[in-house]
Amino acid sequence: MPARRPPARSSSASRIAIPQLDWRAPEPAPVVLVSGPEEVCAERAIAALRDYLRAEDPSLEVSDIRADDYVSGTLLGVTSPSLFGEPRLVRVSGVEKATDAFLTEALGYLEHPQDGATVILRHTGASVRGKKLLDAVRAGQGNGVEVPCPAVKRDGDRFDFASGEFRTAGKRIAPAALRALVSAFADDLTELAAACQQLIADVPGDITDQIVERYYGGRVETSAFTVADTAIAGRYGEALIA
Template sequence: MRETLGAEDPSLEVTDLDAATAAPGDLSTLASPSLFGEPRLIRVGGVERLSEAFLNEALRYVESPADGATVVLRHAGGVRGKKLLDAVRGGAGGGIEVPCAEVKRDADRSAFASGEFRAAGRRVAPGALRVLVSAFQGDLAELASACQQLIADTTGDIRESTVQTYYAGRMETDAFAVADAALAGRAGEALVLLRHAIDSGADPVPIVAALAMKLRSMAKVLDAKGPAARIASEHGMAPWQIDRARRDAQGWETAGIGRAIVFAAETDERVKGAARDPEYAVERLVRFIAARGGAG
């Protein structure tokens, strides 16, 4: 939508609005014609969490939309906001519904983020893309906002160090740093990173999840032959993820990966309530993985 409207008029004004926190009058103000009459695109996220005030204002707006303004309502599912959705589905204000399948695969999330940078004419390093996608596994709108922040606040190529600088506090980012060190057999470094992450408030659950995900990716590629693109399409992954999994799997044997995957599953149960000390459970897993699935 942004690209289409921007191609029609480069002076397009793009604004993001959160339906859950928007103040009364925000939508009408943003949609009002500007002094020079530039077209406006208002992207409203979190409609599934909308406030009562926003609901009432939006219902009034769709009955009489502003000229030159395009409003995109993003609804992630659920019954909240149904009255507004029904109004749009009914054609109020010329509105239409565009169903969007939920993006679940990392390959699709990676392609989405890559597209954000490409549209802005910016290059992003594969490592930076991996860290960014890993850091925003939840709401796709959050991933989009993170991409736009990097585009707006930086110049030149987007590198892994750039992403780490901006989003080092994301739990998933910390989790993958621990995983990378452990899988490479650097037990000491992995344990130091683990302790730093936990001391910074990271939850053991996403750390275990990151380790398990990487192990599963390694299992898929360890004995796979052929180009990364073909293997990626078979497993719903991006080619760079295949290349990374192959590097992670260097020095591993199939049996060791199998044992580590089982250990990770058991640790997942422990950190979710089956163990008295979740942090110790993660430390045991990190040591086990750093020993290539041995008895560490």
Template sequence: MASTSRRSAPAKARSAIPQVSWRDPQPAPIVLVSGPEEICAERATAGIREYLKAEDPSLEVTDLRADDYAPGTLLAVTSPSLFGEPRLVRVSGVERCSDAFLAEAVGYLAQPQEGATVILRHTGASVRGKKLLDAIRAGEGGGIEIACPAIKRDSDRYDFAAGEFSAARKRIAPTALRALVSAFADDLTELGSACQQLIADVPGDIDDRIVERYYGGRVETSAFTVADFAIAGRYGDALLALRHALASGSDPVPLVAAVASKLRTMARVAGSREPSRALAARLGMKDWQVDRARRDLVGWSQVTLGMAIHATARADAEVKGASRDPVFALERMITVIATRAPFAA
């Protein structure tokens, strides 16, 4: 039988220690920062450092590599100094740790040094260090865990960006947020940096024009931007966004799919008076998706929504080969949705 690959992520044991959000980190004698999402891990680690530094500016910070470790180092850097300054030790590469580090770290859990905070970063890229992780999660050392799972889906990136602005108490228009997420769809670190730049630079609310001014060079009009404008009844903006998307190389098929997706969500939510959380759980959606669909439904009726869905179904068939002019099919669909009236040739 083949042995377990080192590339396999360790199975996460049931945890007996507090689980703390990376957005609201706090110190503890042992802090396990687990999971592959590096930007979240960096935020968690920086947040703990800021917390400790605010408590005592004399904080001593030491960085160690678990894969290039000199025996005895962990105890040396965590031991109290002559003047008793607090110590923060940041350990990277625990998923590649040496035997020496693993043995000493497991031993350290039995008697953590007073005044020391040890952050252990494990990406989950291998099973290496599982013995240490299991011990921490069993409660040895009085630790906490900050999980940083991968952010891959569009909805998760949207939630990440929305959380950046929410944490800063900054308002951003949904269409502006969608455009920003689309512009940095391939790099979460860049998306986080873009959010922080807007938060720092813009004194008031953030709208589409501000996002365009800052990131117009890389914001390609997304399919969902077209859909947002059309469903909001902004006919001129929707047509301009559609032409911009097509000029940027967008394919008609996903453009129609984005519109259809939003209309389907609106249809599923329409007429229900359940609380957002209950309805989201029943429909297999997230709370924010239900809230967004309810906002989108303002001004719509059963008749106009049915007409929009019919127009979208027709456009879907036409852009997939039933028509020789897919651009006209798209424009007709946008016209029906944005004006909420039958198409007049």
């Protein structure tokens, strides 16, 4: 089982006193704030935390709470130690729409986190609701960490996302292939992530632009990058046609 390592120290602004962890490599803490609007990254981070904890102890108990439809007393109930002392993972969604009851109990929980429990607070940033709770977590109450999931909107962000998918899997992809793939799914990060994972699973060797063309050619539009790559490769006739 992997040994739990202490989170890296944060280099963020002084008002944030807790570590800021990459969504590709989150680590558990008594409280984990998964913040930001990018749902693909948030889902990956939360799944990785579950897998990490389950690898440490297969008897992990997993509970889900909706902060926007909260029943008083639920948080304490699912984090309290069980008869056999299994570790607990509590995933809380909708913190940006949380009820007053949840916010009150969550703030109280930060003062006395339960041993053996990991509480994930998912806040999309869609509203300022729950700001007092987020500020308390970021100030260090509850001995938490934060996993920021900012929106992936710019081309450069999408390239970084896709290249990270292949790098994490230990798979090489040609620059032209990466550009073609990102171009094919420029409007949908969920589909881009799925396409990356399909290529990683299906292709045994390096991923070339010909492979991307074979899989997703119907979606790839000719771009200046395609023309330049073709010309650099010496295929001037193809470049002129493109």
